[in-house]
Amino acid sequence: MAELWRLTISEASELLQRREISAVELTRAHLDRIEQVEGNVRAFVTVTEAEAIRQAEQVDQLRSEGVELGPLAGIPLAIKDVISTKGVRTTCSSRILEHYTPPYDATVMKRLREARAIMLGKTNMDEFAMGSSTENSAFFPTRNPWDLERVPGGSSGGSAAAVAAGEAMGSLGSDTGGSVRQPGALTNTVALKPTYGRVSRFGLVAFASSLDQIGPFARSARDAALLMQAIAGYDPLDSTSINAPVPNYTEALTGDVKGLRIGVPSEYFVEGTEPGVRAAVEQAIETLKSLGAEVGECSLPHTRYGVAAYYIIAPAECSANLARYDGVKYGFSSKHVSGSLIDYMSETRAEGFGPEVKRRIMLGAYALSSGYYDAYYLKAEKVRTLIKRDFDAAFDRFDALISPTSPSVAFKIGEKVADPYAMYLNDVFTIPANLAGICGLSMPGGFSDGLPVGVQLLGPSLGEPMLLRIADAFQQATDHHKQMAATPTKKKGRAR
Amino acid sequence: MSIDRETVDHVARLARLALSDEERERLREQLSAILEHINVIAEADTSDVAASANILPMQNVMTGDRSRPSFATEELLANAPAQEDGYFRVRAVMDEE
Numbered sequence: 001m002a003e004l005w006r007l008t009i010s011e012a013s014e015l016l017q018r019r020e021i022s023a024v025e026l027t028r029a030h031l032d033r034i035e036q037v038e039g040n041v042r043a044f045v046t047v048t049e050a051e052a053i054r055q056a057e058q059v060d061q062l063r064s065e066g067v068e069l070g071p072l073a074g075i076p077l078a079i080k081d082v083i084s085t086k087g088v089r090t091t092c093s094s095r096i097l098e099h100y101t102p103p104y105d106a107t108v109m110k111r112l113r114e115a116r117a118i119m120l121g122k123t124n125m126d127e128f129a130m131g132s133s134t135e136n137s138a139f140f141p142t143r144n145p146w147d148l149e150r151v152p153g154g155s156s157g158g159s160a161a162a163v164a165a166g167e168a169m170g171s172l173g174s175d176t177g178g179s180v181r182q183p184g185a186l187t188n189t190v191a192l193k194p195t196y197g198r199v200s201r202f203g204l205v206a207f208a209s210s211l212d213q214i215g216p217f218a219r220s221a222r223d224a225a226l227l228m229q230a231i232a233g234y235d236p237l238d239s240t241s242i243n244a245p246v247p248n249y250t251e252a253l254t255g256d257v258k259g260l261r262i263g264v265p266s267e268y269f270v271e272g273t274e275p276g277v278r279a280a281v282e283q284a285i286e287t288l289k290s291l292g293a294e295v296g297e298c299s300l301p302h303t304r305y306g307v308a309a310y311y312i313i314a315p316a317e318c319s320a321n322l323a324r325y326d327g328v329k330y331g332f333s334s335k336h337v338s339g340s341l342i343d344y345m346s347e348t349r350a351e352g353f354g355p356e357v358k359r360r361i362m363l364g365a366y367a368l369s370s371g372y373y374d375a376y377y378l379k380a381e382k383v384r385t386l387i388k389r390d391f392d393a394a395f396d397r398f399d400a401l402i403s404p405t406s407p408s409v410a411f412k413i414g415e416k417v418a419d420p421y422a423m424y425l426n427d428v429f430t431i432p433a434n435l436a437g438i439c440g441l442s443m444p445g446g447f448s449d450g451l452p453v454g455v456q457l458l459g460p461s462l463g464e465p466m467l468l469r470i471a472d473a474f475q476q477a478t479d480h481h482k483q484m485a486a487t488p489t490k491k492k493g494r495a496r
Numbered sequence: 497m498s499i500d501r502e503t504v505d506h507v508a509r510l511a512r513l514a515l516s517d518e519e520r521e522r523l524r525e526q527l528s529a530i531l532e533h534i535n536v537i538a539e540a541d542t543s544d545v546a547a548s549a550n551i552l553p554m555q556n557v558m559t560g561d562r563s564r565p566s567f568a569t570e571e572l573l574a575n576a577p578a579q580e581d582g583y584f585r586v587r588a589v590m591d592e593e
Contacts, residue, residue: 103571197552210550239557240550308537311530319511326512328586330575337514341587346514358513362523363530365511366503375538381547383540388551420526421533437551461551 004029005166006484009223012169013071019063023056023074027118030076034120034167039490042142043152043162045081045091047121052076055118062116071226073116078168080159081122082129083214084203085109088119092205093137094127096325096332096352106203107238108172108214108231115230120168123158127354128322129179129207131155132426133416136356141413144187145485146451150410153183153426156217160187163217165487170218170227176208177310178406178430180215181442185405185454188444188483189217190224190471193430195461196437197242200235208317209240211310211434220481221443221471225249228464244462252465253472258292260470263398267303268429273407276448281404284445284455287477288402288470298398300390305383306432311424312367312380313435319364322357325349359420388436395460400470403429405442405454433458441467444480452480498528 004012004026015021031049038044059074079085082092084102086109091097105113112119126136134142134157142157144150145165152161156173160183163171173180175193184191192215199214206212216227229250234243264285269278289295327333327348337347353361367376394401406426416423433440438461445455455474459467475481504524508515515523569582578585 100575103567103574236559240552240554242552302540305537305540308534311534312537323512327577328584331577333577341589342512343514344587346512349512350514350516353513355519358515358519359523359526361511361513362504362507363527366499366507366527369507369510376534378547379537379540379542381549382542382545383537384551385545385548386540386542388548421530424530435551 005033007169008220009072009075009169009218009226010220012075016063016074023059023118024053026074027052027056027076027120030120030168035491036489037145037165037167037487038492040143040148040488041145041161041165041167042140043123043158043165043167044078044121045093045124045139045158046089048088048119052118052120055116059116059118070115072112072230074118075169076118076120077112078120078123078159078162078171079109080125080156080171080173082125082174082205083109083172084205085119085122088122090122090205092128093125093139094353094357095138098332100330102203104203107200107235109203111230117230123156123162123171125158126155127357128205128318129155129174129176130318130356130360132178132182132423134158135413135417136354138354143413144410145487146187147410148488149412150451151186151413153186153406153410155179157183159217160184160189160191163187163189163219164485166484170216170223172214172216172231174204174212174214175434176211176314177434178427180217181430181440181454181456182406182426184217184442186410186452188452188481188485189219190221190444190481191215191217191442192224192228192464192467193433193440194228194232194464195242195439197240198439198462198464199231200233200238200241202235202237206321208314209321210317211314221468221475222250222253225253225468228468242462247465249465249468252469254469255473255476257288257470257473260293260400261398262288262293262295262470263298263394263401264295265298265300265303265394265401265403267300268403273404274409274448277404277407277409277453280446280448280453281402281455284474285402287474291473291477296398298394298401300394300432302383302386302390303432306387306435307424307428309380309383309387309435310427310431311363312376313384315360315364316367316377317364319361319368322361325352356420384435387432391432391436391438391460400463400466401458403456403458405429405456409448409451409453429456437461439464439467441471443471443474444483446480499524499531
């Protein structure tokens with residue numbers, strides 16, 4: 001069978017269960033694809049080829065013995081390098097963790113292993129998930145498979161690019177302010193940020209603990225539902241995990257949106273969004289209307305404070321979370337200092353962290369420091385309440401909200417690095433969902449000058465089935481998600 | 497709002513970051529610029545609004561007082577930059593100055 005890497009998870013899963021293809025063939029096809037395009041895309045920090053083949057052989061063995069396996073068994077996936085993988089180094093694309101190998105699996109990894117999914121490797125990201133372009137990786141930038149001169153978005157740029165380029169059938173990323181949805185939008189993939197607490201954060205290297213959430217990338221809403229089914233659920237190892245039953249996400253895909261109420265927040269349709277992005281989103285709204293959805297305007301009046309509140313809360317939590325990198329327990333340690341323990345730690349951190357991470361630690365430490373706490377941190381936590389109330393009011397009237405995911409299509413590598421705040425504004429439409437803890441999904445919504453446009457759907461707490469249902473119905477009426485990038489092939493150089 | 501060099505030095509010390517002179521100057525400029533944007537937050541009317549540290553309606557989460565298997569010492573020390581006799585090796589905390 002030609003080009004197995006073009007299959008969706010759902011398609012491949014059926015072929016595997018009917019034993020028309022083997023897990024080894026499917027995995028090999030993806031490893032070959034990685035070999036072909038990785039020289040250009042550079043989505044992976046680590047490729048775990050031998051282990052992937054070994055896992056695939058096990059799946060084939062079990063199936064040959066007649067063991068019933070789930071839909072993800074034998075499906076090759078890529079994992080963002082911020083998710084702990086036992087025995088496989090987990091770098092967060094940072095010098096400070098370049099040689100760190102976790103002694104345990106994150107809960108999501110444990111669940112994927114139980115589902116017998118195949119891990120192809122660990123994907124590149126903005127260092128410690130701080131960024132919107134994957135240019136902040138300490139190792140190398142990842143390129144957008146749709147245009148190699150452009151960024152794939154971030155921080156989960158490697159996970160998005162791997163799926164867009166056919167290097168993996170699906171992947172996991174993490175979303176603190178849009179880090180799954182925005183790269184999803186820029187690479188024509190389906191990207192879901194679950195409700196805060198729906199997916200365990202145990203083993204996710206912490207950036208901003210009250211905002212971080214793991215979510216899947218896939219090439220269809222149905223595939224995203226399959227991945228969600230595997231990773232969602234209560235975990236006693238995460239004290240912020242929601243103890244509520246996990247619905248059947250694929251059963252929610254009725255293909256029907258008739259009578260669903262979809263709100264259009266006027267604050268998300270303002271100047272600053274590229275005309276091509278706006279046109280694609282408006283077209284998507286028309287499509288949903290034609291499918292029977294009832295669309296109406298709504299207001300989220302505190303949207304204008306979202307970015308500011310986020311860039312206080314996230315850096316504040318990051319400055320506390322990243323205090324653990326002291327060169328003592330694990331990670332990089334400076335060789336160039338004599339002096340006190342404090343001098344040694346300060347030097348280790350200065351050498352181990354990149355510029356964006358230092359900027360955020362400084363911003364957060366400032367916002368938390370004596371004399372500024374009330375004006376910044378406490379104020380931001382109050383604004384968060386206001387943003388949450390905005391959404392509560394909107395979801396009283398609507399089942400879901402629709403907006404652009406990102407104000408622009410993929411931008412050029414290097415275009416925004418000089419101005420940190422311009423980079424921060426990439427997340428203006430995604431940040432409020434993290435602050436309010438609600439779920440959000442980005443789906444392929446068409447193209448602007450040949451580059452993908454993402455349409456964002458926002459849902460209330462635990463509203464994932466509704467978002468997946470709308471996205472699935474949209475995908476039955478459109479074929480944007482079926483378009484794949486014509487990524488030029490180039491073999492990768494020497495492995496890092 | 498602009499930040500002065502002393503504030504940068506103070507925060508860098510709090511954050512345990514041994515920054516170069518050049519980095520300090522760049523951060524002073526960048527943080528000042530970022531704060532100028534962030535200060536929009538002062539305009540939000542938050543009188544009578546409670547802070548949300550977290551959006552979940554949960555209080556303390558207790559775990560049962562039961563022993564569970566733990567990691568072997570070697571596993572946890574495997575990533576340590578320096579170790580000795582089953583301990584992390586660190587610099588002296590109290591110098592004999």
